[in-house]
Amino acid sequence: MCWFSNQGCNPVVIPAQAEIQNSIPGTGFWPIPGQNDARESRECLMKKLLFQLDTDPIPSVFDTVVAYDGGADHVKTYGGLNPNNVGPLIDGAIFTRSPKEKKFTALFIGGSNMEAGQNLLKAVRKKFFADFRVSVMFDSNGSNTTAAAGVALLSTAIPLAGKRAVVLAGTGPVGQRAAALLAKEGAEVTITSRDMKRSQAACKLIRERFDVEIKPAAAADEASRAKALKGAQIVFGAGAGGVQILNEEHWRDNPTIEAMADTNATPPLGLEGVDMMDKIKERHGKKAIGAIGLGALKLKVHRTCIAQLFDRNDQIIDAEEIYAIAKEMAAE
Numbered sequence: 001m002c003w004f005s006n007q008g009c010n011p012v013v014i015p016a017q018a019e020i021q022n023s024i025p026g027t028g029f030w031p032i033p034g035q036n037d038a039r040e041s042r043e044c045l046m047k048k049l050l051f052q053l054d055t056d057p058i059p060s061v062f063d064t065v066v067a068y069d070g071g072a073d074h075v076k077t078y079g080g081l082n083p084n085n086v087g088p089l090i091d092g093a094i095f096t097r098s099p100k101e102k103k104f105t106a107l108f109i110g111g112s113n114m115e116a117g118q119n120l121l122k123a124v125r126k127k128f129f130a131d132f133r134v135s136v137m138f139d140s141n142g143s144n145t146t147a148a149a150g151v152a153l154l155s156t157a158i159p160l161a162g163k164r165a166v167v168l169a170g171t172g173p174v175g176q177r178a179a180a181l182l183a184k185e186g187a188e189v190t191i192t193s194r195d196m197k198r199s200q201a202a203c204k205l206i207r208e209r210f211d212v213e214i215k216p217a218a219a220a221d222e223a224s225r226a227k228a229l230k231g232a233q234i235v236f237g238a239g240a241g242g243v244q245i246l247n248e249e250h251w252r253d254n255p256t257i258e259a260m261a262d263t264n265a266t267p268p269l270g271l272e273g274v275d276m277m278d279k280i281k282e283r284h285g286k287k288a289i290g291a292i293g294l295g296a297l298k299l300k301v302h303r304t305c306i307a308q309l310f311d312r313n314d315q316i317i318d319a320e321e322i323y324a325i326a327k328e329m330a331a332e
């Protein structure tokens with residue numbers, strides 16, 4: 001083992017500081033070609049740095065904890081980020097380490113506003129050029145990891161293609177990503193909101209990002225949400241924490257519903273009658289997945305994605321990549 005890290009490097013002789021600091025003339029960035037010993041020693045010493053870029057003023061503690069659990073050696077959090085103020089942080093991430101060492105620096109984009117997160121990701125990508133880039137994971141409000149876990153589990157419960165799916169209260173980050181993933185699987189998807197304009201805005205955002213058509217619907221109370229489920233086979237509950245969005249009788253008495261997933265783990269739960277621990281549990285002839293039932297997979301997927309960030313310096317780990325990992329894990 002390397003004396004200074006747990007990365008499994010072979011024992012090395014640490015070269016003199018002056019030798020390490022030999023650099024390409026005029027750049028001062030990294031050792032000249034041929035100085036492999038010095039470079040390998042430096043790689044061995046490299047810490048895995050994760051810069052957590054949050055669009056909210058206060059960065060998410062949840063994302064910080066999972067970043068460490070996923071394998072980052074050091075996590076630095078920044079809040080209140082937007083395309084106008086992120087630039088210097090990205091310069092710091094891409095101009096500091098040599099091409100081989102850049103994989104030890106990575107970025108995580110989070111925050112409660114999906115549109116703000118997507119715009120931040122765009123701004124970050126715009127700063128990258130040639131090999132001056134680092135890997136990025138995008139997961140505003142746990143949107144990708146939670147939606148990916150839920151949809152992946154649904155896909156193991158029933159075939160999704162050709163089905164009618166309704167994402168209840170689907171205007172938040174999790175609902176938007178669940179709708180996109182369900183549509184990419186070939187389902188015909190509707191998003192409900194208490195307000196038609198918010199539903200339309202969410203559908204537009206999804207179309208721009210994923211090139212899929214989602215139907216907007218207004219459903220302000222449980223009875224109107226039950227109506228929106230007419231003829232649907234899949235229900236995805238994506239309402240805010242602590243808000244029940246559907247009565248048990250409204251899904252129990254619906255003859256077409258085959259499978260349902262709820263993401264809200266804060267009582268009262270989103271779908272009455274679905275236990276938070278359910279993991280493809282048969283209830284009234286339907287397959288039910290609860291918020292912790294899918295949350296365990298979500299956490300595994302999130303940690304795996306963090307670990308994967310440090311494999312290479314050129315990855316964008318967003319909905320499609322995260323869903324591929326979730327599907328593989330859900331099938332295990």
Ligand SMILES: NC(=O)c1ccc[n+]([C@@H]2O[C@H](COP(=O)([O-])OP(=O)(O)OC[C@H]3O[C@@H](n4cnc5c(N)ncnc54)[C@H](OP(=O)(O)O)[C@@H]3O)[C@@H](O)[C@H]2O)c1
Pocket residue numbers: 141142143146169170171172173174175192193194195198199238239240241242243245263264265266291292294295296298
């Ligand atoms: N299980 C897990 O591992 C896990 C991980 C992450 C997140 N979550 C949960 O996933 C859910 C979705 O997350 P999110 O960040 O997308 O949620 P969010 O943005 O906080 O809320 C989603 C939507 O809920 C609707 N809503 C809010 N208050 C409501 C009310 N009183 N009645 C009816 N609808 C209401 C809003 O839609 P309209 O205003 O358009 O109606 C809102 O856009 C949350 O419950 C969150 O806690 C679970």
